[in-house]
Amino acid sequence: MKVNLMHGAGGEVMGELLAVLTRFEHRNAGGIGLEALDDGAVIPVRGTNIVFTTDSHVVRPVFFPGGDIGRISVCGTVNDLAMMGGRPIALSCGMIIEEGFLVEDLERIVRSMDHALGECGASMVTGDTKVLERGALDGIVINTAGIGIADTVVRDSGLQEGDLILVNGTLGDHGIAIMAERAGLKFGEQIRSDVAPLWNLVEGALAAGTIHAMKDPTRGGFASAINEMARKSGVSIRITEESVPVRKSVRSAASMLGIDPLQVANEGKVIMGVPGDAAEDILAAIRTHPYGRDAAIIGRVEPGAHVIMETAIGGERFIEPPVGDPVPRVC
Secondary structure (H helix, E strand, O other), X not given: OOOOHHHHOOOHHHHHHHHHHOOOOOOOHHHOOHHHOOOOXXXXXXXXXEEEEEEEEXXXXXXXXXXXXXXXXXXXXXXXXXXXXXXXEEEXXXXXXXXXXXXXHHHHHHHHHHHHHHHHOOEEEEEEEEEEOOOOOOOEEEEEEEEEEEOOOXXXXXXXXXXXXXXXXXXXXXXXXXXXXXXOOOOOOOOOOOOOOOHHHHHHHHHHOOOOEEEOOOOOHHHHHHHHHHHHHOOEEEEEHHHOOOOHHHHHHHHHHOXXXXXXXXXXXXXXXXXXXXXXXXXXXXXXXXXXXXXXXXXXXXXXXXXXXXOOOOOEEEOOOOOOOOXXXXX
C-alpha cells in the first residue's frame, strides 16, 4: 500500500494510516495516552494538567475569503488545546518556505498569526525556518505546536446518555469557502471561512456548566467528528436536521459542487456534549460571544451505536463518517 491524499483527509481512510503511525513500542511512555487519539495529550506535572498538541498546515490557496494559512495555523492549535479544556499559553512555529515565496506575503501571514494570538492571549515563543529550492513544495508549510493549562480536562470520549449536543454556529463554512475559491465561484462576502480561535468562547462555556465532551469538526467535518465522539463514548446520537445551522449560501454552493456541507472542514466550530439540565445555561453563555451567535442545540445522546439524522420530512438516515474529506489541503 502507498500513501495517498485520502490518508490525510480526516475520514475513515486516515484511520488506517494512524494505525500504522501509532504502532510502536513506546507510544504510551510514562502513562501519557497516545492511544486515545484525542486532540492533544494531557501531561500531569506536579498537580497541573499540561495539554500539548501539534499540527501542520498545507492550505491551498494560502489566502482565502475569511483567512489565510497563518490564521489557520494559530487557530488550529489553539482550538485543539481548547477542546481539551486547555487555556493556550505558548505556541511554537516551524515554517518551510519555497524559494521565490514573496516576502510581503510572508509578512501578511505573520501579521495574521499575531492577530489570532492576541485574540486568545497566547504567545509565540519559539520556532524554526527552512527554505527549500523552488519546486520542492507548494509555497509554504507551517507547523505549530502549543501548550496549555487545563483546570478541567475534557475528552471527546465523555458523552453520556441524556446529554444534549450543541454547536456554536453554522457548519461547512470553511471547506465550502476553500472549494468555491478553487472552483472560481464568486459569492462576495456570502461565503467566508469561519477560522477563529475558540478559547475565550470555550472558557465561558466551561464557567457556565459541565461539559462532558468536546471536539472541533475540522478535516472530515461534522460527520466525521460526531461519529468519532459516538464511537469513543459507546453511545448513539440522534440529530435533528432542522436544528443544524447551515448558511443558505453554503447549502447552495455545496449543492453546486456536489458536496455535503456536513462532511467538510470547519475551523471555528466546536461540538459539545453537555448534561440536559446545563444545556440552556451553556448555550446562553456561548451566544454572548461573537463566535457563538448562531449556536444551537442540535441533538441528544441515547443508548446504541449510531449517529442518526431525523430529517425535515419526518424520516431518518444515518450520518456516516466520510471516507475522506472531499476538499484536500483545506487546513
